Amino acid sequence: MKDEVKDGLENQPEQPEKNNEYGASSITALEGLEAVRKRPGMYIGSTDVKGLHHLVWEVVDNSIDEHLAGHCTDIWVTIHSDNSITVRDNGRGIPTDLHPKLKKSALEVVMTVLHAGGKFDKDSYKVSGGLHGVGVSCVNALSKHLRAEVHRDGKVYEQEYKQGKPQYDVREIGKTDKRGTVVTFSPDPEIFETLEYKFDVLAHRLRELAFLNKGLRLQLVDEREKEGDGFKTELFYSEGGLREFVRWLDEAKTGLIEEPIYIATNEESVDVEVAMLYNTSYSENVISFVNNISTRDGGTHVSGFRRALTREFKKYGDDNGFFKKINFTISGEDFMEGLTAIVSVKVQEPQFKGQTKGELGNSEVLGIVSRCVGDALKVFLEENPGQARRIIDKVVLAATARNAARKAREMVQRKGALTGGGLPGKLADCASRNPAESEIFLVEGDSAGGTAKQGRDRHAQAILPLRGKILNVEKALEHKIYENEEIKNMFTALGVSVGENDEGHRVLLTDKLRYHKIVIMCDADIDGSHITTLILTFFFRYMRELIEKGHVYIAQPPLYLVKKGKNQRYCWNDKDRKEAQMEFSGGREDDDSVKVQRYKGLGEMNAEQLWETTMDPATRILKQATIDDAVEADRMFAMLMGDEVPPRRAFIEANAKYARIDA
Ligand code: 0RA
16 A cells, blocks of 8 residues: 555646645534435435445545646546545645644544535635535545545655544654645445446546546556556546547547637636537537536536527628528527537536536626637637638528428428327327326337237337338438438327427427337347437437436347246346256256247247237336436447447447336
């Protein structure tokens, strides 16, 4: 351990001394830690895998704050083989002097008193947290064991805790010429449902943090996995910051402009940083951050950005007569088509709104961002007429397509209304009219559809056969979507329609959704997985809300049936198949009476088998499709357009998590 610490604290930056004394006295004590253990959800959101990872972000946030204050260049995160975590930085080190009122070391106060991170004095410390930011003391309270080590003023200090309780006073254990803080913790199994850290989850956020904090090095080591002479390691570092971030997001797309449009300013102590690119796709990807924290639902900073973008492009197009030929209005949405943008602001006292606190509420930020972005865009448009023209042409195309799409949509919906209920002829509906208990199976091919019809529970299960490969919506224009037979059938069968709000944004109307479970059921081969992907892409682009609300599932037909006499067992993977074969043969590999049937398609099963293995709520396994991470998903969908199969498969696997529903 000791040697590692030394390595970790190399590359010491110049440590600029700030004139304000920041010792133990500015730390304000507020609450005890028992509350955290009693109601962990209140502090870290949940005690599932998400909460488990939250512990890491809580500690890393403190190190990021040190970076923002100009005192830290490197952060190392290590997953140890027992799933304990070390976060190490080369910041100033948590102060260890005595707190005048509490008569304790500041380190102990920071680690054991809620909200005592020192962040409470607005001017002495820059906030990175806000949504996180409940403090390292929470991590301590929720850890079976935690050890803090501080390198500061030439000395090394340590203190250990169990469930937040100090095991001894802060003690000096040696000398050092480095500075920084090392926190090692083991999440408490009494608190957390799972203790296993996921490399990819940590990597994804650390990459994001590297883009958001240019010049900061973040290293991730996974000691559970050997690689070469050492362990699996990844270093995240970005010199270009958001410029590189936006390029990374659009890696798989065809660009419309060469260089990202980049804006970095400060107004009324709000830092505004924006990077944007246009590509030739039809979708928009705007992601946003406040104090490094992702705001999934946008907020005032994103509204300000949109307002400025629409206003400046519109004015530029009008002034130059580029919209003359259009006989319908251009909506805000048209300026967003093919746009990839990152909007990042740093605000002193952020207020987060909404159910999941994923939305910025500070009203002053709207005007500030709108002005900053507006000013910068004016300059860009003046200086880059060629690129401006390309963007405006694309906007005109988007408006034209939107207009055509509206007409097509209206046609489809009017027709639907005229034919009285208008459910598709191919739909074998269920008897129940209660969406909460109703399911619809979207089945590849008419023949498998027929088998499913025979095998289903008529009361609660509807079947909609889809013919072959549905339209690749990633490549198609919106109005083509509404002309496609299979897609129209899905809209009408599901009871979902598309409308437009006041701003001309397409909105999904789901209040008449007829089934709360939508199950995609395709063959267990490459073609089947391709079709699953196409259908998922369609849901992602046009019915994203249904995925977000957890309505979309992927059926898991078995791959094998292993049989011996009357004994038979379905198997979903090779491991289970081997086990079944061994069991049935009593270990004799040459036992010819053990038969293995490999299912390639749904069509190879009869109705009873399909019911038993794939459709019966009591025994089936469904994967729930989730959009855990819209950023990654969007990149992935772009990858899916390519012709290689592997990334497509990887997407499906990464975005569908096992869920034994009904259980
Ligand atoms: C309170 C005050 C100061 C730094 C820190 C806390 C601090 C906390 C953590 C947690 C992980 N790494 C950290 N690094 C620093 C300011 C110290 C000063 O003024 O010297």
